[in-house]
Amino acid sequence: MTMKYMAPWRWGNRGVPISRETQVSPIDIFQKEMNRLFDDFFKGFGMKPFTEEMESLGGFSPQVDMTEDEKSVQVTAELPGMDEKDIEINLSRDTLTIKGEKKTESEKKDKEAYYMERSFGSFSRVLSMPSDVDPDKAEAVFNKGVLNITLPKVVSDKKAQKKIRIKSS
Template structure:
Protein backbone atom coordinates (compact mmCIF):
# COMPACT_ATOMS: atom_id res chain seq x y z
CA UNK A 1 0.00 0.00 0.00
CA UNK A 2 1.34 3.46 -0.91
CA UNK A 3 1.90 6.09 1.74
CA UNK A 4 0.84 9.52 0.58
CA UNK A 5 2.07 12.78 2.08
CA UNK A 6 0.41 16.20 1.86
CA UNK A 7 2.11 19.41 2.92
CA UNK A 8 0.38 22.73 3.62
CA UNK A 9 2.63 25.78 3.45
CA UNK A 10 0.27 27.67 5.75
CA UNK A 11 0.58 25.02 8.49
CA UNK A 12 3.73 22.85 8.31
CA UNK A 13 2.45 20.56 11.09
CA UNK A 14 0.29 18.77 8.52
CA UNK A 15 3.16 16.75 7.06
CA UNK A 16 1.44 13.37 7.21
CA UNK A 17 -1.46 13.04 4.81
CA UNK A 18 -1.57 12.26 1.14
CA UNK A 19 -0.05 12.84 -2.30
CA UNK A 20 3.52 13.95 -1.84
CA UNK A 21 4.03 17.68 -1.75
CA UNK A 22 0.77 19.55 -2.16
CA UNK A 23 2.13 22.70 -3.76
CA UNK A 24 -0.03 25.62 -4.72
CA UNK A 25 0.56 29.06 -6.12
CA UNK A 26 0.30 31.36 -3.08
CA UNK A 27 0.00 34.41 -5.32
CA UNK A 28 -2.97 33.09 -7.28
CA UNK A 29 -4.84 31.69 -4.27
CA UNK A 30 -6.33 34.97 -2.92
CA UNK A 31 -7.97 35.65 -6.31
CA UNK A 32 -10.13 32.56 -5.85
CA UNK A 33 -12.50 33.68 -3.09
CA UNK A 34 -9.57 34.18 -0.74
CA UNK A 35 -8.40 30.56 -0.66
CA UNK A 36 -7.55 27.44 -2.59
CA UNK A 37 -10.58 25.17 -3.15
CA UNK A 38 -11.11 22.27 -0.75
CA UNK A 39 -9.81 18.89 -1.94
CA UNK A 40 -10.80 15.36 -0.93
CA UNK A 41 -8.59 12.37 -1.74
CA UNK A 42 -10.22 8.94 -1.69
CA UNK A 43 -8.33 5.65 -2.03
CA UNK A 44 -9.87 2.39 -3.22
CA UNK A 45 -8.40 -0.93 -4.32
CA UNK A 46 -8.51 0.30 -7.93
CA UNK A 47 -6.86 3.68 -7.41
CA UNK A 48 -7.35 7.17 -6.03
CA UNK A 49 -9.91 9.90 -6.69
CA UNK A 50 -9.26 13.60 -6.15
CA UNK A 51 -12.36 15.77 -5.69
CA UNK A 52 -11.95 19.55 -5.97
CA UNK A 53 -14.82 21.76 -4.75
CA UNK A 54 -14.97 24.55 -7.35
CA UNK A 55 -18.56 25.81 -7.79
CA UNK A 56 -19.28 28.53 -10.31
CA UNK A 57 -16.70 27.35 -12.83
CA UNK A 58 -17.18 25.61 -16.16
CA UNK A 59 -15.26 22.52 -17.23
CA UNK A 60 -13.52 24.68 -19.86
CA UNK A 61 -12.04 26.81 -17.03
CA UNK A 62 -9.89 23.89 -15.80
CA UNK A 63 -6.48 22.82 -17.01
CA UNK A 64 -4.85 19.58 -15.87
CA UNK A 65 -1.24 18.77 -16.63
CA UNK A 66 0.80 15.65 -15.79
CA UNK A 67 4.57 15.94 -15.93
CA UNK A 68 7.09 13.66 -14.19
CA UNK A 69 4.53 12.26 -11.70
CA UNK A 70 3.36 15.79 -10.85
CA UNK A 71 -0.33 16.46 -11.47
CA UNK A 72 -1.13 20.18 -11.66
CA UNK A 73 -4.75 21.28 -11.42
CA UNK A 74 -5.44 24.90 -12.31
CA UNK A 75 -8.44 27.02 -13.18
CA UNK A 76 -8.93 30.56 -14.35
CA UNK A 77 -12.20 32.43 -14.77
CA UNK A 78 -12.69 35.91 -16.10
CA UNK A 79 -15.94 37.84 -15.69
CA UNK A 80 -16.73 41.14 -17.35
CA UNK A 81 -19.58 43.43 -16.46
CA UNK A 82 -20.44 46.52 -18.43
CA UNK A 83 -23.16 49.06 -17.76
CA UNK A 84 -23.89 51.99 -20.07
CA UNK A 85 -26.24 54.94 -19.90
CA UNK A 86 -26.17 58.52 -21.22
CA UNK A 87 -23.77 59.92 -18.62
CA UNK A 88 -21.25 57.19 -17.90
CA UNK A 89 -19.87 53.78 -18.71
CA UNK A 90 -18.87 51.35 -15.96
CA UNK A 91 -16.79 48.26 -16.66
CA UNK A 92 -15.67 45.78 -14.05
CA UNK A 93 -13.36 42.86 -14.59
CA UNK A 94 -13.10 39.99 -12.12
CA UNK A 95 -10.50 37.26 -12.28
CA UNK A 96 -10.41 34.10 -10.22
CA UNK A 97 -7.67 31.51 -10.42
CA UNK A 98 -5.96 28.78 -8.45
CA UNK A 99 -3.32 26.12 -8.95
CA UNK A 100 -2.49 22.99 -6.97
CA UNK A 101 0.18 20.43 -7.72
CA UNK A 102 0.23 16.87 -6.37
CA UNK A 103 3.20 14.49 -6.50
CA UNK A 104 1.69 11.15 -7.46
CA UNK A 105 3.03 7.83 -6.21
CA UNK A 106 4.67 5.55 -8.79
CA UNK A 107 1.72 3.15 -8.42
CA UNK A 108 -0.52 5.49 -10.51
CA UNK A 109 -1.04 4.71 -14.21
CA UNK A 110 -0.62 8.20 -15.69
CA UNK A 111 -1.95 7.15 -19.12
CA UNK A 112 -5.37 6.29 -17.67
CA UNK A 113 -6.09 9.42 -15.60
CA UNK A 114 -9.56 10.85 -16.33
CA UNK A 115 -11.38 13.98 -15.11
CA UNK A 116 -15.03 15.03 -15.00
CA UNK A 117 -16.77 18.17 -13.73
CA UNK A 118 -20.30 17.91 -12.37
CA UNK A 119 -22.35 20.16 -10.04
CA UNK A 120 -19.37 22.23 -8.86
CA UNK A 121 -17.01 19.31 -8.20
CA UNK A 122 -14.03 18.38 -10.36
CA UNK A 123 -13.40 14.63 -9.96
CA UNK A 124 -10.10 13.13 -11.13
CA UNK A 125 -9.74 9.34 -11.32
CA UNK A 126 -6.18 8.10 -10.77
CA UNK A 127 -6.13 4.34 -11.44
CA UNK A 128 -3.37 2.17 -9.99
CA UNK A 129 -1.09 0.16 -12.25
CA UNK A 130 -2.10 -3.52 -12.37
CA UNK A 131 1.09 -4.61 -10.60
CA UNK A 132 0.40 -2.12 -7.77
CA UNK A 133 -3.11 -3.36 -7.00
CA UNK A 134 -3.46 -5.37 -3.81
CA UNK A 135 -3.87 -9.07 -4.54
CA UNK A 136 -6.24 -11.24 -2.48
CA UNK A 137 -4.69 -13.69 -0.02
CA UNK A 138 -4.20 -17.21 -1.36
CA UNK A 139 -3.10 -20.50 0.09
CA UNK A 140 0.16 -21.96 -1.19
CA UNK A 141 0.43 -25.75 -1.24
CA UNK A 142 3.67 -27.27 -0.04
CA UNK A 143 5.03 -29.86 -2.48
Protein backbone atom coordinates in the same frame (compact mmCIF):
# COMPACT_ATOMS: atom_id res chain seq x y z
CA MET B 1 2.06 3.74 -2.14
CA THR B 2 -0.71 4.31 0.36
CA MET B 3 -1.93 7.47 2.03
CA LYS B 4 0.29 6.80 5.06
CA TYR B 5 3.30 7.76 2.93
CA MET B 6 1.89 11.22 2.39
CA ALA B 7 3.49 12.51 5.60
CA PRO B 8 5.57 15.70 5.18
CA TRP B 9 8.87 13.97 5.92
CA ARG B 10 8.24 11.66 2.95
CA TRP B 11 7.40 14.35 0.36
CA GLY B 12 10.91 14.99 -0.87
CA ASN B 13 10.72 17.03 -4.05
CA ARG B 14 7.32 15.69 -5.06
CA GLY B 15 5.06 18.56 -3.98
CA VAL B 16 2.55 18.88 -1.22
CA PRO B 17 -0.41 16.50 -0.91
CA ILE B 18 -3.71 18.26 -0.38
CA SER B 19 -6.86 16.88 1.19
CA ARG B 20 -9.65 18.39 3.21
CA GLU B 21 -10.20 17.10 6.71
CA THR B 22 -13.68 16.91 8.16
CA GLN B 23 -12.35 17.65 11.64
CA VAL B 24 -10.81 20.98 12.54
CA SER B 25 -7.15 20.58 13.38
CA PRO B 26 -5.27 22.70 15.93
CA ILE B 27 -3.23 24.15 13.04
CA ASP B 28 -6.44 25.38 11.34
CA ILE B 29 -7.62 26.96 14.58
CA PHE B 30 -4.23 28.64 15.03
CA GLN B 31 -4.24 29.95 11.44
CA LYS B 32 -7.75 31.39 11.81
CA GLU B 33 -6.78 33.04 15.07
CA MET B 34 -3.66 34.58 13.49
CA ASN B 35 -5.75 35.84 10.56
CA ARG B 36 -8.20 37.39 13.02
CA LEU B 37 -5.35 39.09 14.92
CA PHE B 38 -3.92 40.56 11.71
CA ASP B 39 -7.39 41.70 10.62
CA ASP B 40 -7.97 43.43 13.97
CA PHE B 41 -4.53 45.05 13.83
CA PHE B 42 -5.05 46.50 10.34
CA LYS B 43 -8.55 47.77 11.20
CA GLY B 44 -6.91 50.17 13.67
CA PHE B 45 -5.20 51.92 10.75
CA GLY B 46 -8.36 52.16 8.66
CA MET B 47 -7.21 49.43 6.29
CA LYS B 48 -9.14 46.52 4.85
CA PRO B 49 -8.69 43.23 6.68
CA PHE B 50 -5.58 41.36 5.53
CA THR B 51 -7.50 38.25 4.43
CA GLU B 52 -9.88 40.39 2.37
CA GLU B 53 -6.91 42.01 0.62
CA MET B 54 -5.43 38.63 -0.23
CA GLU B 55 -8.71 37.42 -1.75
CA SER B 56 -9.02 40.56 -3.86
CA LEU B 57 -5.51 39.94 -5.23
CA GLY B 58 -6.63 36.69 -6.81
CA GLY B 59 -6.19 34.46 -3.79
CA PHE B 60 -8.71 31.93 -5.10
CA SER B 61 -7.76 28.43 -4.07
CA PRO B 62 -10.22 25.62 -4.76
CA GLN B 63 -11.17 23.09 -2.11
CA VAL B 64 -9.70 19.71 -2.99
CA ASP B 65 -10.57 16.27 -1.61
CA MET B 66 -8.43 13.22 -2.28
CA THR B 67 -9.33 9.62 -1.47
CA GLU B 68 -7.58 6.36 -2.23
CA ASP B 69 -8.65 2.74 -2.32
CA GLU B 70 -7.08 -0.45 -3.67
CA LYS B 71 -8.10 0.28 -7.27
CA SER B 72 -7.73 4.04 -7.73
CA VAL B 73 -7.15 7.53 -6.40
CA GLN B 74 -10.06 9.97 -6.66
CA VAL B 75 -9.56 13.73 -6.60
CA THR B 76 -12.48 16.15 -6.36
CA ALA B 77 -11.98 19.90 -6.76
CA GLU B 78 -14.65 22.54 -6.24
CA LEU B 79 -14.37 25.12 -9.03
CA PRO B 80 -17.56 27.20 -8.89
CA GLY B 81 -18.16 29.65 -11.71
CA MET B 82 -15.48 28.15 -13.92
CA ASP B 83 -15.72 26.63 -17.38
CA GLU B 84 -14.10 23.41 -18.53
CA LYS B 85 -11.97 25.34 -21.05
CA ASP B 86 -10.37 27.36 -18.21
CA ILE B 87 -8.99 24.27 -16.43
CA GLU B 88 -5.78 22.35 -17.18
CA ILE B 89 -4.82 19.03 -15.57
CA ASN B 90 -1.34 17.50 -15.83
CA LEU B 91 -0.07 14.23 -14.42
CA SER B 92 3.68 13.74 -14.46
CA ARG B 93 5.28 10.90 -12.56
CA ASP B 94 3.81 11.11 -9.08
CA THR B 95 2.50 14.69 -9.20
CA LEU B 96 -0.96 15.87 -10.27
CA THR B 97 -1.26 19.56 -11.12
CA ILE B 98 -4.60 21.33 -11.48
CA LYS B 99 -4.37 24.82 -12.96
CA GLY B 100 -7.08 27.25 -13.86
CA GLU B 101 -8.03 30.83 -14.43
CA LYS B 102 -11.21 32.25 -13.00
CA LYS B 103 -12.77 35.15 -14.87
CA THR B 104 -15.93 36.95 -13.84
CA GLU B 105 -17.43 39.98 -15.43
CA SER B 106 -20.71 41.73 -14.67
CA GLU B 107 -22.29 44.66 -16.43
CA LYS B 108 -25.33 46.69 -15.47
CA LYS B 109 -26.80 49.68 -17.28
CA ASP B 110 -29.24 52.08 -15.66
CA LYS B 111 -30.63 55.36 -16.92
CA GLU B 112 -28.21 57.24 -14.68
CA ALA B 113 -25.22 54.94 -14.37
CA TYR B 114 -23.21 52.22 -16.00
CA TYR B 115 -21.66 49.55 -13.74
CA MET B 116 -19.00 47.10 -14.83
CA GLU B 117 -17.00 44.80 -12.58
CA ARG B 118 -14.26 42.40 -13.56
CA SER B 119 -12.40 39.87 -11.49
CA PHE B 120 -9.55 37.67 -12.69
CA GLY B 121 -7.38 35.22 -10.86
CA SER B 122 -5.46 32.06 -11.48
CA PHE B 123 -4.63 29.12 -9.26
CA SER B 124 -2.45 26.06 -9.28
CA ARG B 125 -2.77 23.08 -6.95
CA VAL B 126 -0.08 20.42 -6.83
CA LEU B 127 -0.90 17.03 -5.32
CA SER B 128 1.43 14.12 -4.61
CA MET B 129 0.17 10.88 -6.08
CA PRO B 130 1.07 7.30 -5.29
CA SER B 131 3.69 5.94 -7.67
CA ASP B 132 1.41 3.12 -8.84
CA VAL B 133 -1.09 5.42 -10.62
CA ASP B 134 -1.61 4.56 -14.31
CA PRO B 135 -1.42 7.87 -16.25
CA ASP B 136 -2.79 6.31 -19.46
CA LYS B 137 -6.11 5.44 -17.81
CA ALA B 138 -6.67 8.74 -15.97
CA GLU B 139 -10.08 10.36 -16.50
CA ALA B 140 -11.56 13.72 -15.57
CA VAL B 141 -15.20 14.85 -15.55
CA PHE B 142 -16.30 18.45 -14.96
CA ASN B 143 -19.95 18.99 -14.05
CA LYS B 144 -21.67 21.97 -12.39
CA GLY B 145 -18.47 23.43 -10.97
CA VAL B 146 -17.10 20.16 -9.60
CA LEU B 147 -14.07 18.47 -11.16
CA ASN B 148 -13.78 14.72 -10.54
CA ILE B 149 -10.51 13.05 -11.48
CA THR B 150 -10.13 9.27 -11.34
CA LEU B 151 -6.63 7.85 -11.46
CA PRO B 152 -6.69 4.03 -11.67
CA LYS B 153 -3.78 2.20 -10.16
CA VAL B 154 -1.55 -0.15 -12.12
CA VAL B 155 -2.84 -3.66 -11.64
CA SER B 156 -0.17 -5.82 -10.11
CA ASP B 157 -0.42 -9.22 -8.59
CA LYS B 158 1.12 -8.62 -5.18
CA LYS B 159 0.57 -12.23 -4.16
CA ALA B 160 2.46 -13.64 -7.13
CA GLN B 161 5.77 -15.10 -6.16
CA LYS B 162 8.70 -15.85 -8.34
CA LYS B 163 11.43 -18.20 -7.31
CA ILE B 164 14.86 -16.76 -7.95
CA ARG B 165 17.48 -19.23 -8.97
CA ILE B 166 20.87 -18.87 -7.30
CA LYS B 167 23.86 -19.15 -9.58
CA SER B 168 27.03 -20.64 -8.29
CA SER B 169 30.25 -18.85 -9.07
